[in-house]
Amino acid sequence: MPSVIVVGAGPVGQTAALLLARRGVPVVVLDARTARDPVGSRAIVQQRDVIDIWDAVGVGRRVAAEGVTWRTARTYHRDRELFAVEFVDSGRSPFPPFANVSQARTEELLDERLARTPLAEVRWSHRVTGIAQDAEGVTVTCDTPTGERTLRAPHVLVCAGAKADAIRADLGLTFDGETFDDQFLICDLRTDLPGWETERRFYFDPAWNPGRQVLVHPCPGGTFRVDWQVNPDFDLAGEEASGGLDRRIRQIVGERPYEILWRSVYRFSSRLVPRMRVGRVLLAGDCAHLVSPFGARGLNSGVQDAENAAWKLAHVHNGWSPESLLETYHLERHAAAVENLTVTAATMRFLVPRTEADRAYRRDVLDRAATNPAARTLVDSGRLAEPFWYADSPLTTPNPRYPAAGRPPRGQVNPPAPGVLVPDVPCGDGTRVRAWARRPTCDPVVLDHATVPEVPDGEAWVLRPDAHIAAIVDAGDPDAIAAAVRRATGLPAA
Known part of the structure; x- marks a missing residue:
């Protein structure tokens, strides 16, 4: 069994x-x-x-x-680039921020x-x-x-x-x-788009999809994933039969040859x-x-x-x-x-505004973002995924020197604190911290300055089996370390 x-x-x-x-x-x-x-x-x-x-x-x-590695996400309004987000690595990970x-x-x-x-x-x-x-x-x-x-x-x-x-x-x-009314047309295309191979591109209101959005992602093998926001009553079969799908694709790839590998239409929930x-x-x-x-x-x-x-x-x-x-x-x-x-609800309100007030807000933000850096921070084309922080978990031991983590600034990660995924830094023996924490054993890992120099001297970091920091305590207090270890795995305090 x-x-x-x-x-x-x-x-x-x-x-x-x-x-x-x-x-x-x-x-x-x-x-x-x-x-x-x-x-x-x-x-x-x-x-x-x-x-x-x-x-x-x-x-x-x-x-x-x-996978295709990319570190830059570019956002455009019509034909103007508004900003580009570069993704950082606070722990010198061997892996890229994203792989498509x-x-x-x-x-x-x-x-x-x-x-x-x-x-x-x-x-x-x-x-x-x-x-x-x-x-x-x-x-x-x-x-x-x-x-x-x-x-x-x-x-x-x-x-x-x-x-x-x-x-x-x-x-x-x-x-x-x-479930949102608007549909999204998705195509996997094989084509050649020089300069697009390692960047994600998001377009608000381009001339070739007026009033809506287009998202382009590079993928392996010279392919690209393109998402168009389309009308609620969009008919893919009719679009193909009329030549509309070819015209839609040509507005992105120009006269270059292309091959459709897959296409579908979705509504998102x-x-x-x-x-x-x-x-x-x-x-x-x-x-x-x-x-x-x-x-x-x-x-x-x-x-x-x-x-x-x-x-x-x-x-x-x-x-x-x-x-x-x-x-x-x-x-x-x-x-x-x-x-x-x-x-994602905030993103969808910006992408698919349902009220006149929301539509007016979006128009104002996008118009100002062309010249106003402060307005650019309000443009929402999708905040990219990040690991969650378990600051309020019963498995986490709070520390007043490290306030509870919350949502980090866009494109950044939370600094080390109880509840946060540990930065993937090297250990003294040549291994990496996250791999060490994820060993298939019963004991949480306890780090100190001697094992990982990035840990401040005098501190002990207790790591859960999923490499989240469960506690940051005094390295010279074995009772505090033991209590944090027990708490991290759901054991009684005594």
Whole structure:
């Protein structure tokens, strides 16, 4: 019997399974599909701190190597560049701020690793039709090609995506929020755009999509991902038949030859479940929260859900922490989802204003931003993903010398403080801090100035298994260190 059943074999479920197996937890992954469906680029922007998580399971370096690296995000209004954001690295990470690679390729790399992981098994054609739990475990009922089957495990992690309505209903969860009226046309194009290969470009109200937006991302293999905001009644088939799609593309690529690799139309939603833990069942990724894609907070936040859930489930299953540790998964990751919804909702109000007041505000900001640096800070084309800060978590030990972290300035990261992801700096033995923190052991890592010179002399930094700083205490106070270590893993103070 597996110790954990993961429902959904997308990147979130794959990551969770690999992290659980790495910590010695047998896991079975169930997916309703008959096999992998590598169609379209889908989620393409993989953030540095997520690549770090994948590095812990042996995939991160390949994602970074195959992806297109970019460090600059340019924003335009009509034909004028308003500003460019350069992304910094406070910890000298071996990975770029972002790597653009298709979700399909990421899934292939994760599948390859899963196939070499003895404690993880993937079962396709297993459509979950029911989840029931009791004091001892969870029973999952599946529809399979050979008939109905049931599986049982102490815990279940649901990573089944946005359409997991039946599972949410079984758990008594709503999925409240809204869906935006405007549609977005997405095309993967193979073409040559000199100078565009390593930059993200966002256009407000260009002459070739008046009144709306266009986003262009470079991707591997001489390809580009282009997103056009289009009318609520946009008809893709009609656009193709009339030649409108070709004209739309030509307005970007000119007379250069191009090839359409994939195209689709989406409406984006903002939704959130009220609970990300229901007894012995945890929810992660799009089945728990949906955000608009501007800022690349969907897949990236889902992978961070997976890491948070995996280390806590492993600690419980290995007897290192009590079952109550799992409640902190809901507290921490629900707060992260609220932050992502807050940020992306503000972006969508700017991108798709619904009231005359919002439209007037946007016109004023964009007009002033051409010459006024202060106005440029108000232009919202999507605040790019960043790791959440667990300053208010019950696992975090506050320190008055390090005030609680909040949202950092755009393009920057929070300085080291309790709750913040530790900068990825070198250790004295040649390893890196985050890799050291993520070792598959029960003990949190304690850093001091002797092991990592970036740690101020006289301080001890207690790191959680997901490399977040749990506490900064006096290095000469062993009782304070011990208390912070226990608190970081959900153990009683005594």
